[in-house]
Amino acid sequence: MLAYTIRRLLMLIPVLIGMSLITFSIIHLIPGNPAQTILGEQATPQAIAQLEEQLGLNEPYLVQYFDYVGGLLQGDLGQSLRTNADISSEILPFLAATIELTIFAMVFAVIVGVNAGIISAWKQNSLFDYTAMLIALIGVSMPIFWLGLMQQWIFAQELGWLPAFGRSNPRDPVETVTNLYLIDTLLSGRPDQFWNSFRHLVLPGLALGTIPMAIIARMTRSSMLEVLRSDYIRTVESKGIHKMSVVYRHGFKNAVIPVLTVVGLQTGTLLGGAILTETIFSWPGIGRYVFDAIGNRDYPAIQSGILVIATMFVFINLIVDLLYSYIDPRIKY
């Protein structure tokens, strides 16, 4: 296990180098002059020339790249052109917001998706099975912005049950430590704020979790069906063990690997691809950070944002791989 872990970690190095190369070059393939975009259409040519000079945008790409990687190795993501702030500290609240939302969405998706999948497999071809799979099908194909707007309209505007935007009540700002509001509110001893932050998570969390939930449900179901048909399950059943226990303890354990793969991939996707949900629900997450940076042609911020997202993706895959061999010791590469 240890040898495997070390080997798996070493494999990260070329991946990370490749990533930095790709994120770096993508930016330079986009057309347009960054100085012009930053200063806007009403800028004077002198101001543009001055800014280009200042930012070293006239340097050769190679020099720009090595400067960039050199900075990365020292934990320096550079300075945002737009805000002049250090990106490494600026990006943290955005990252935390996305992580909090993703965890909430994934917890919801996993709990509902896995159970719906298991029960569908257990009661195959029942009404529950059909309904669950129909909902899953709709869920997979649901345009998330439409779902989000409908949720807002129903739960915020018409019923008034849940807030329509943001992470907390703007009138009563949360004291931030970790920027994970559910934790911060508890740290500052404010259960009322905790409850409020939780309520803010519900709508975007459900919107974001819908697609993964549907995918997980379908994957769990097919994986479970395979396992439930196998011989050892029949053996366990013949011993007279309660069906519930057969399905969950003996069945699911062996069906979990493909589900884990899907959960890992989906988590990675949500971490980087929540831009629609973040926009509709005014969630200040990493997706919007990158999106805004792109709009402002904020080179260092775009590079860092994508790099952070990609790194998280890589590490989630790492965790999933390590979990494989933990759950099923036969898996060794």
Next chain:
Amino acid sequence: MKKALFLSIAAGTVLTFTACGDNGGTDNTETDNNAAETNNNEAGNEGGEEASQPAEDQTLIFARGGDSVSLDYASVTDGESSRVTQQIYESLLSFDEDSFEIGPGLAEDWEVEDDGLRYVFQLREGVTFHDGTEFNAEAVKLNFERWADPDHEYHFADEGYAYSVYGTQFGGFEGDEGHVIEEINVLGDHEVEFVLNETLGSFLQNMGMSYFAMTSPAAFEEYGSAINENPVGTGPFQFVSWSRDDSIVLEKYEDYWQEDLPKLDQVIFQVIPDNSARLTALRSGEIDIMDGLNPDDIDALEGEEGIQMFERATNNIGYLGFNADKEPFDDPEVRRALNHAIDKENLITLLYADMAEPAKNLIPPDYLGYNDDIEPYEYDPELAEQMLDDAGHAGLEIDLWTMPVARPYMPDPERAAEVMQANFADIGVTANIVSMEWATYLEQTEAGEHDLFMLGWSGVNGDPDYFFGNLLHSDAIPGGNRNFYRNDEVDSLLDQAKTSIDEDERAELYEEAQEIIHEDAPMIPLVHSIPVLAGSENVQNYVPHPQTSEPLTEVEISE
């Protein structure tokens, strides 16, 4: 008039337009009796005609589409930054609540001497910055010098700060040839003089701009270049916190120099990127005012209970420009012919939900020197076709360059292009819609790669020179003059108007210039759009300023 209008809102008016401009005087209010009844019951107000009681919670949440870039106001040009800094900072002069008429600000009084080469400002006494520092002449001198001198320790050039607006408004920076401010002298604790080396017609207007507001000298020392996240001014509200892409919280400055103001205890600028989501938040009562209403939503909101609407006076132009360096657009007759081809009224109905005025000049109608005697090129496809034929260009084929992004002056460029394409087709002109990425679009049009292009411009200080000088003066090639319009007579009129300090003279010069420009037709002026905001009916005394934002000093929330 405006006050009375707002009182009537409190009494249950459902819909209010605080229009300036042409129909500013007409009463566009509509009273819904049911709404009035509910409102009065809630307020426990027997009289019915009186304004409601102020609410206990004087927190106003202003929702907008994007976050501020920086709270170091002079280093950025985005409207979302100045929307916030206007609450924290004040300039020497101030604009009237709904026009660019200047009045006293941090300076109580001022004199123009030596034929406009010397300005002396008497500063208000007893004004303090939010950190307790006294506001005085030294502070004024320091603030201006830090913008003017790229080597100044508080110019923060090494940190990537650039004060481009200063350069634009005062003819460059220290050492530049066109820089007009020669020196700034402290005459007394509360008296400061600006000595210019050349007169500048817009000097006083510039002093009212939010870009030239005063920061506490002690704050520069304390925060250095982090001043952009730690603003310290003299304004009605002081900075509390900023969570990026989410909200900026300000609170009442208790020692504000104006007695009993501001009325609000707290102002929160909340980012809600999606227009529909923002409207939902307004309808569910989570926010108080929203900017960026979809034109399509205006109709739906009219008459809705609990909601009022605000119109901002127009301060921009959306236009279709010709490239006069290219055939056949070098022929004024062709340009005039195409001017007759566009049905502006139709465009306004389709794209602006009627929230725009057809344009005949470059500058908005409220501006100094707006020439109202100009006869617009009427929409007349037959005449247009005839003229084009006479000029020998019947059946012309052109590229119509279309902006890839929406702007207040052009909410849906793609659809606008299609509408105009159809207009051109009516006179036998084939227009091919060309679109590209925004930065490339700006670069290529600046380089003159285009035939016809769509663009616009927004005013900042209410001065006509900001429009003419940047868009039609030959000095602005390459640059803002993407029309490649060169007319020596116009150049000289604009130069005279820019340096003159006599308002009447300036107005005359601009009027004359507009006649020539109209005749030369370097562009098709399309519209002056009217931005619309929506708010809860409990918001009192909110008057949108033609600049993209306004101080919320007088705003109050009623029960």
